[in-house]
Amino acid sequence: MTTDDSQAATKLRATMVSELHDLGAIRSESVAAAVATVPRHLFAPGAPLEDAYAADNPLVIKRDVNGKALSSMSAAHIQVVMLEQAGIEAGMRVLEIGSGGYNAALLAEIVGEQGRVTTVDIDPEIVERAGACLRSTGYDHIDVVLADAEEGVPANAPYDRIIVTAGAWDIPPAWLEQLSPDGRIVVPLRLKGVTRTIAFYCDGEGGLISRSYGPCGFVPFQGAGSTGRGAPVLMRGGSFAYRTSRENEETGGYETGVIAHGPSAEQIADRYVESLRRWAREHHRRGAATIRYLPKSAAVPAPSSGLIIKRHGAVVVSWP
Template sequence: MTTVREKSVGDEAASLRAEMVWELRNLGAITSESLASAVATVPRHLFAADEPLKAAYAADQALVIKRDQDGTALSSLSSAHIQTVMLEQAEIEPGMRVLEVGSGGYNAALIAELVGDAGSVTSVDIDAEIVERARTCLDTAGYHQVEVVQSDAIGGVPKHAPFDRIVVTAGAWDIPSAWLDQLSERGRIVVPLRLRGLTRSIAFDRAGEGLVSDSYRLCGFVPMQGAGAYTERLIRVADGIGLRVDDQRQDFDIETLAAAVRSPRLEVWSGAAFDLPDELELFLATSTPEMVMLHGSKGLVEQGVFALSVTRGVPTLVVGGSFAYRTKRPNEETGGFESGVFAHGPDAESVAARYVELLRRWASDHRRRGAARIQYRPMPAGTAEPSQGIVAKQLGAVEISWT
């Protein structure tokens, strides 16, 4: 009786895997035959034993593995969609040495399929419980060759270096020096990097002492723990209104901004198309250090104080006691939607004009996928200065140019 049940589960899982591969191909997340084969082979449900089979094989569903006492996710099995997107970015080949930062087990098993018998996979995590779980799941699925290491990932795993690929599966605010030191001369780092309140999976190739990338994708990840952890400031402006700030040194006139919220809003429409919001937001967020993320409550949207865009966070230009943020409205003449600005405060007109100019510039010059070129330059700790196109980090600077 037990044998029949196990066979039934195995057959259903194989069918669901095939469906997941088909869906991920249609979504453009899987583009290579090697990755399609890996996803069709690895039994994802064995890495999500507490979940129903259909949940384990849902292409766009992340599964929380561990939470803290407040219910905040500490570790998760990322959605198959973002995992495959990042592995396509990595372009892993047979025989490569790969370091995975953040252990769930499933992603490491996919990498093991990609590198084959001649390659090696090392997975590192700071949490002993997660490491033990990953080891158990990998052994159950038959991937005994994957090395699972408990350590703070900021130091990498020097005993197994150099690595041809480093695939990071936790949100990182900076790029630790050890990752650069342990990357082979023709290596690549794929990392969910936090940039002024946004996260993008960026595939960096080594370029001299630094890194360069033309490949970046929208994503979201549980943040890194340990020495590489970083907490952005959340500045309360008023009830239900906050600014999420990347640079700890920025100062704001909170009293004047709170008064600006209560002032009538200025609407300015750009005449430019609103499209590809993830590309647009990256352009806006990195255009000037005066751009921060504005978060507002749903209640304030319902009261007409703010546009809907603030509920998920929106790049906002803050100058003194005035601010402006993007919005949209239907307009068939611009292809369906038109971008615009809502501004508040004594200098609302000038701040809105600056923001609208950015919207028009993006729409006319950069409205396409992959228009940004992203570089990382290591620098002495704390010396990087934010400016137009430069996001300062503790250990270096991210430089973003648009073509």
């Protein structure tokens, strides 16, 4: 990289920090300092500088033979949002699930010399690449581990914070076991076909309760915890209905609709539509929901409504 390129990168990085402030993503001095320090472009070799420092631009790192993204560097905006959700402090021990290098470097800047960052990924190529980028940028003290993140990294536990940078369908028991009693997990969790980055903290009863959440999009989790994508479906007998959407050219947004099949298609479609309307009346824009995660090991009875069954437990969504 030439001197001119280095100067251009420094300028673009400062602009990105300013944009993230304006978007309300950066809220703390520690996160601002980390983003202003770590050279994001060096973790995206080959990408144009303008792309590397675009606040809302994710960069695909690896694709499969069909062109599907297997790993990516998330947009700086969502990375910063998750860092702020995590509330990381100097001296903390942090586990990052899903390695790219850049986010781990941000974590290292925030926890400082007294803290410890461990990043884990199941893909050997991604681990090798992340390790090389971290070493070349002076972050060789970060532990880069090749493993199935379903089991966490018990050797470096317990962790004050666990940040998941891949779309997860469930929360494995190992993550809870390796989290300190007053720790926090920030995870892009898929609920009924929609992924939200949720900041969970321990509820004192063996489960987790949300502190904040917001919409996001991530490359799906790989390994033992992976699962296929789906959409909410209402079924009755030989009929089923599912939600769809289409662009509205007049508003510039989208309209939600329902498609149904089977002998009772009309009836089941009407029922689905009424469920959507009830949600809009009773919950939409009426305050934040509370999202709880109840592992199978927790001695907390699961309520009968707002329940989403998972492999290792259940999610309960409720509104005030």
